[in-house]
Each structure stands twice: as C-alpha cells, then as structure tokens.
Amino acid sequence: MWRRLAVRLAAQAFALWAVALHGALLPAMADVPGPLPREALEPMIVPPYALGEPVNDKGVWSLLNSGGAEAGYVFQTGPLAPLPGFSGAPIDMLVMLDPGGRFLDVRLISHNEPIFVSGLGEAPFRAFLEQYRGRSIRESLVVGTPYGTGGAGAGQVHLDGVSKATASVRIAHDSIMAAAFAVAREKMAGIGGATPVRPDPSVDETLDWQALIRQGLAINLRVTNAELDAAFAGTVWADDDPDASADPGALYLDLWAVDIGPPAVARAVLDDASLAELQRFLDVSGDDEPLLLIDAGRHGLVSDDFVRNTAPDRLLAEQGGLPVALRDADLAVATRPGVPEGKTMILRIDRRLGFDPTRDWTLSAQAVRAHGMLQPQTGTRSFPLVLRADARFYTRVGGAPALPPWQEAMLGRKYDLVALALLLLPLLVALGPAMRRLAALPHFGLLRLAVLAVVIGFVGWWGQGQLSIVTVLAALRAAIGGGSFAVLLYDPFSLMVWAAAILGFVLWGRGLFCGWLCPFGAMQEFAHRAGRLLRLPERNPSPRWDGRLKAGKYVALAGLVATAFLLPGEAEKAAEIEPFKTAVTTAFQREWYYVAYAAFWLVLGMVTFKGFCRYVCPLGALMAIGGWLRLRDWIPRRTECGSPCQLCKARCRYGAIAKSGRIAYSECFQCLDCVTIHDDAKQCVPLVLAARARQKGRPARAREAAI
Numbered sequence: 001m002w003r004r005l006a007v008r009l010a011a012q013a014f015a016l017w018a019v020a021l022h023g024a025l026l027p028a029m030a031d032v033p034g035p036l037p038r039e040a041l042e043p044m045i046v047p048p049y050a051l052g053e054p055v056n057d058k059g060v061w062s063l064l065n066s067g068g069a070e071a072g073y074v075f076q077t078g079p080l081a082p083l084p085g086f087s088g089a090p091i092d093m094l095v096m097l098d099p100g101g102r103f104l105d106v107r108l109i110s111h112n113e114p115i116f117v118s119g120l121g122e123a124p125f126r127a128f129l130e131q132y133r134g135r136s137i138r139e140s141l142v143v144g145t146p147y148g149t150g151g152a153g154a155g156q157v158h159l160d161g162v163s164k165a166t167a168s169v170r171i172a173h174d175s176i177m178a179a180a181f182a183v184a185r186e187k188m189a190g191i192g193g194a195t196p197v198r199p200d201p202s203v204d205e206t207l208d209w210q211a212l213i214r215q216g217l218a219i220n221l222r223v224t225n226a227e228l229d230a231a232f233a234g235t236v237w238a239d240d241d242p243d244a245s246a247d248p249g250a251l252y253l254d255l256w257a258v259d260i261g262p263p264a265v266a267r268a269v270l271d272d273a274s275l276a277e278l279q280r281f282l283d284v285s286g287d288d289e290p291l292l293l294i295d296a297g298r299h300g301l302v303s304d305d306f307v308r309n310t311a312p313d314r315l316l317a318e319q320g321g322l323p324v325a326l327r328d329a330d331l332a333v334a335t336r337p338g339v340p341e342g343k344t345m346i347l348r349i350d351r352r353l354g355f356d357p358t359r360d361w362t363l364s365a366q367a368v369r370a371h372g373m374l375q376p377q378t379g380t381r382s383f384p385l386v387l388r389a390d391a392r393f394y395t396r397v398g399g400a401p402a403l404p405p406w407q408e409a410m411l412g413r414k415y416d417l418v419a420l421a422l423l424l425l426p427l428l429v430a431l432g433p434a435m436r437r438l439a440a441l442p443h444f445g446l447l448r449l450a451v452l453a454v455v456i457g458f459v460g461w462w463g464q465g466q467l468s469i470v471t472v473l474a475a476l477r478a479a480i481g482g483g484s485f486a487v488l489l490y491d492p493f494s495l496m497v498w499a500a501a502i503l504g505f506v507l508w509g510r511g512l513f514c515g516w517l518c519p520f521g522a523m524q525e526f527a528h529r530a531g532r533l534l535r536l537p538e539r540n541p542s543p544r545w546d547g548r549l550k551a552g553k554y555v556a557l558a559g560l561v562a563t564a565f566l567l568p569g570e571a572e573k574a575a576e577i578e579p580f581k582t583a584v585t586t587a588f589q590r591e592w593y594y595v596a597y598a599a600f601w602l603v604l605g606m607v608t609f610k611g612f613c614r615y616v617c618p619l620g621a622l623m624a625i626g627g628w629l630r631l632r633d634w635i636p637r638r639t640e641c642g643s644p645c646q647l648c649k650a651r652c653r654y655g656a657i658a659k660s661g662r663i664a665y666s667e668c669f670q671c672l673d674c675v676t677i678h679d680d681a682k683q684c685v686p687l688v689l690a691a692r693a694r695q696k697g698r699p700a701r702a703r704e705a706a707i
Contacts, residue, residue, distance in 0.1 A: 033078030035059030072098040081178035207268040223253035231381040237369035254297040262393035274333035288348035296342030319361035357389040439675040452522035460519025466584040510623035511670025524605040531606030553621035624666040645685040648674040
C-alpha cells in the first residue's frame with residue numbers, strides 16, 4: 001500500500017514539474033505552425049484524391065476525388081489546434097477528412113518531440129497515425145489498450161499507443177481531434193459550435209447541495225436492477241447478472257453528476273482540503289473542465305481493471321453529435337455534509353477540443369455483461385444523463401459573456417415566436433370579446449379548419465409545440481424538490497403555448513387548448529371529417545356509456561402521477577399513453593408499434609369523434625379541471641335551453657351539454673357550435689318560435705288597424 005502511494009506521489013510530482021518546465025519553456029519554443037502553401041501540400045495528397053481550393057485562411061482546403069467532385073477537407077493541425085507538445089512546440093499533422101467525418105488519412109508534417117527526435121525515431125509515431133484511417137470523429141477514440149476484460153465492449157475505440165512516448169502521442173491525438181472538431185463544426189451540417197467558454201471566478205454565490213439540485217446543477221440518474229435486467233432482456237446476457245436477479249428493487253446505478261468548474265459550485269460540494277487540491281490541479285490544467293461523479297449503486301463508475309489518469313472504461317460522453325474525451329483527473333476528494341455518499345471520481349474534459357459545458361451534452365454510463373467462460377461474449381447497454389452548466393458562471397473567451405440559456409433559446413427561435421404570437425393574439429381576441437361575431441361568420445366552419453391545419457403544421461410539426469403531460473409531471477416533481485423549473489425555459493415555443501393554454505384554462509376551461517391549440521386533437525378532427533367524406537358510419541357511445549368512459553382520462557392521469565413518484569424510471573414509458581410524440585414530435589418516424597398505436601386513434605376518430613381526447617387523454621383530464629376553476633360561464637344560455645329546446649345538446653359532439661341545457665365546461669372544447677346556434681334566428685328554436693309568433697301577430701294587428 002505504502003509503495004503504491006509513494007509511486008503515485010512521485011508520479012504526480014514529476015507531472016507537476018514537467019508541466020512547470022513546459023510552461024517555462026513555452027514562450028521561447030512554441031511557435032505556432034503556419035498554413036503550408038499549395039506546392040508543399042500537393043505532394044502529400046495521394047491519388048485518387050487531389051487538393052482543391054482553400055476554404056479559409058487557417059490552412060483548410062477542399063479535397064477532390066478522381067472525378068473532380070468534392071470529397072472532404074484537408075487541413076493541418078498546427079494552425080487549427082496548436083496544443084503544445086512535450087517539447088513545448090505544437091505537433092503539426094496533415095488530416096484528410098471525408099464529408100461524414102471519417103478519417104481518410106493522417107500524416108506527420110513536423111514535430112519536435114524529444115522521444116522521437118533522439119530516441120525511438122519517427123517510425124513508431126507514423127505507425128501510430130496510421131490507425132486513424134477509416135475511423136470517425138463520431139467514435140469515442142481513446143489512446144491506450146483496454147485493461148483486462150472489465151472495460152471490454154464499453155463503446156470506446158482504443159488506439160495502440162507508443163511505449164515510452166505516451167504523453168507525446170496523447171498530445172498528438174488531442175491535436176488531431178481538436179482540429180477535426182473545429183473543421184466539422186464549421187463545415188459539416190448538423191454539428192454546431194460555439195465560442196469557447198471558461199468559468200468566471202468573479203461569480204461569487206453561496207450555494208449548497210439543495211440549491212444545486214433546485215437549479216439543475218446537480219443531476220441524478222437512478223437505474224434499478226430490474227431496469228437493468230429489462231435492458232438486457234431477450235439477449236444472451238439476460239441471465240448473466242445474478243445480483244440483479246436476486247434483488248430487482250435495489251439500485252444498480254445511483255449517479256450524481258456536478259460540473260465543478262465554477263468555483264461557487266465547487267465550494268458547495270467539496271470540503272476545504274479537496275477544494276484546495278482541485279484549485280492546484282486547475283492552476284496546472286487551466287483548460288480542463290472538472291466533473292464530479294458520485295455513485296452509490298453497484299455500477300461503480302469504472303471496472304476493476306481501470307488505470308487511474310486514463311479514460312474511464314464505463315463512461316462515455318458526446319456533445320452535438322461528436323464524442324467528448326473524458327479523462328480521470330486522479331484526484332481523491334471528500335465532500336461536504338449533505339452531499340450524497342458513494343464512490344467519487346473527478347473527470348476532466350479539455351475545453352480546447354471544442355467542449356462547451358453551457359450547451360447540452362450527454363454522459364452515458366455503460367452496463368457491461370459477459371457471457372461464457374473461456375472466450376466471453378461481451379454486451380453493453382447505455383444509460384444516458386443530459387447535463388448542462390448554467391451560463392451565468394462562465395465567460396466567453398474572446399467575446400461577450402454568455403447569455404443565459406433561456407435567452408439563447410429565445411433568440412434562436414425569435415422568428416418562430418413572433419409567428420406564434422401573431423397566431424395566438426388574434427385567436428385569444430376572436431375567442432374572447434369577438435367570440436359571437438366569430439361564430440356568426442357564414443364560413444366559420446372552414447375558418448376553424450384552416451386554423452386547425454396551421455396548428456398541425458406550424459405549432460406541431462414545425463414548432464414542436466405539442467404540449468404533453470410529461471411537462472406537467474416534471475413541473476410537479478420540481479415543485480416538491482425533485483427537479484428544476486429551469487428546463488422549461490429551454491423551449492420558449494412550447495412555453496408560449498403553455499402560457500396561452502393556462503390563460504384559457506382560467507378564462508374558458510379546457511376549450512382553448514383542447515379545441516384549438518392541440519395538434520393531435522386537430523388531427524383527430526380532420527380524421528372525423530375524412531370519415532364523413534368517406535361515408536363511414538358513426539359509432540359513438542350512448543349517453544350513459546359516454547359518461548362512464550370519460551372517467552378513463554382521470555384514471556390515466558392518476559396512474560401517471562403515481563408512476564412519476566413511485567416508479568420515476570418508468571414515467572417516460574408510461575407517458576407513451578399519449579401518442580403525441582409519435583404523431584407530432586417525430587411525425588410518425590418511430591418504431592412500428594408506436595406508429596400503429598397513434599394510427600389506431602386516428603382511424604378510430606373517423607367513426608368515433610375524438611375518442612382519445614374525450615376518454616383517454618391525461619393532459620385533457622388536467623385541462624378539464626379548468627372547467628371547474630374558470631372565472632365565468634362564457635357560453636350564452638336562454639331559459640328555454642333544455643326545456644323545450646334540445647338542439648344544442650343534440651348537435652354537441654362532445655357530450656358537454658346536459659338535458660337541462662347546462663354546459664359541462666370540463667368537457668367543452670370551445671368549438672362554438674352551440675354559440676352559432678344560439679345566435680342564429682334560423683336555427684335556435686326559441687328565436688324561431690318568437691319569429692313565428694311575431695309573424696302571426698302582424699295580420700291580426702293589420703286587421704285591427706283596417707277596422
């Protein structure tokens with residue numbers, strides 16, 4: 001034990017000395033390589049490829065195939081990612097990348113690494129670079145071999161290092177990936193980038209563990225043994241974890257993740273001694289973002305064969321479609337009282353490789369199982385955790401301070417938000433003060449269908465503004481301390497729809513959202529119209545069964561609330577009772593059984609009017625509460641409504657009007673059909689009878705006048 005400790009301390013002391021020496025020599029030695037001219041680059045491009053035209057002033061060129069078409073990009077690592085090597089000078093390499101992010105070739109241009117200059121020679125270095133050919137920047141590439149069998153199959157691609165030159169080849173690897181990521185973010189569709197950030201030490205807030213949870217700065221991922229078994233169900237590894245089968249309810253993974261780069265966050269979780277050790281580490285590695293992990297489950301974060309100061313073998317990360325390189329910081333830390341106990345580990349992420357902690361990124365814990373004895377067959381399953389640091393703790397390098405995420409989200413969708421406002425504001429006026437004039441329009445039915453078509457196309461498919469009970473459950477959990485409301489701000493489009501729905505909730509009940517703003521509800525209405533055009537028979541329940549079936553949505557709502565608190569890991573699956581994600585969010589681009597489920601409700605809607613909305617929808621059940629909490633009775637009624645007139649009741653397809661003429665606002669979808677009837681002298685029975693009475697009275701008065 002003491003020997004291992006002495007070796008570890010000696011290694012850390014040597015590393016600190018080497019970095020200090022590196023920093024002392026850097027100003028004199030680290031000349032950043034400049035872009036090479038065409039005549040120097042062309043001989044390095046091997047047929048069938050040829051050098052194209054420069055695409056910027058940083059040494060990036062287009063790559064052409066034998067037919068003269070663009071086949072990718074050629075660039076140097078030195079100008080794009082001048083990471084200092086062990087000598088203090090950057091390693092310059094030529095990289096050829098295809099449009100999909102796959103390495104076509106990597107070649108050495110120049111370097112000053114002592115181990116290769118006067119020791120091993122360049123041959124091992126060039127052999128190392130040959131391993132990139134055919135690999136993709138989207139893969140998690142790690143320098144080094146997996147140790148033992150513990151890390152096998154964990155989703156990483158291991159590149160063989162060079163003995164005695166580990167530091168040099170790792171720096172070369174980081175340079176290649178940083179340059180490749182820079183080109184990918186600028187030139188490849190679907191891969192976004194941002195100005196580099198670093199923690200702002202001037203932000204001094206007093207935080208504790210509970211504040212970190214409330215603000216979404218400490219995120220928890222819990223996976224039970226039963227969920228683990230379910231992930232491997234139906235595979236050869238289904239029965240290869242007897243501990244999981246013995247105790248299904250126990251936690252396999254109870255992972256907390258906290259970005260402790262911001263000093264205010266680090267002070268909230270680390271004790272004073274650990275905080276000082278972290279600061280010493282950051283003084284040496286100022287470009288690294290530290291991430292604290294705490295796991296109280298069986299997962300353990302890494303395998304038994306893991307070697308410190310290397311990439312964790314059971315943890316992967318990605319951001320914006322590109323892998324994020326994780327490395328153990330080799331720091332043993334202690335936490336403050338109140339912080340959950342468990343196995344702790346600090347990972348470091350190099351921000352120079354394009355990592356931005358203020359943007360969404362995903363950390364995945366890998367569950368690994370082995371089947372067989374002599375040559376075990378390894379299988380993995382991933383359990384992801386989405387993380388995002390608060391931008392208020394960071395500054396943009398070389399630019400203005402980062403905006404809060406909600407402001408960035410609003411700016412990113414400003415045109416969509418303006419268009420949505422132009423839809424919602426007139427709709428609120430039309431359904432409010434101008435309601436009776438709207439219902440009296442001669443082509444009101446066609447106008448309503450036009451609005452519903454816009455809701456499906458713009459609010460649903462384009463804007464992704466389909467509201468869901470999932471948001472309500474998340475807000476409910478946040479209200480009792482199990483999450484953060486901040487996540488709601490990241491989708492301002494849906495938040496604006498929620499604002500309109502809540503306003504309608506108190507003014508009219510469920511009608512504004514369910515009748516006018518729900519994309520899936522609009523789809524069902526169009527389905528019913530299609531059924532009428534196809535002359536399909538209508539099959540609606542009797543009034544008695546209609547009343548019984550309407551209780552189904554309240555049962556569904558209660559079941560989802562219970563699942564969210566008793567079995568939070570199953571809440572997302574249970575929420576699939578809503579076909580919204582399939583029909584609207586993914587536009588039916590999902591597994592066949594989800595598509596079949598959504599299609600079932602639409603086909604049923606052709607013969608049964610809006611069956612899902614009326615009988616099953618848990619969000620509709622929540623909205624129905626607005627029918628009881630609304631501020632006023634907004635549908636006009638007469639004393640004759642219900643007795644003797646039953647026309648509105650007979651025409652109401654939602655079954656929201658009783659025989660007495662009373663409106664059940666909890667079931668009213670604000671279609672305005674009854675308002676149209678109420679104000680139409682040719683349809684409303686009391687108005688028709690009154691008109692007839694007036695016509696009969698006119699001849700009598702005329703005869704009296706003649707006499």
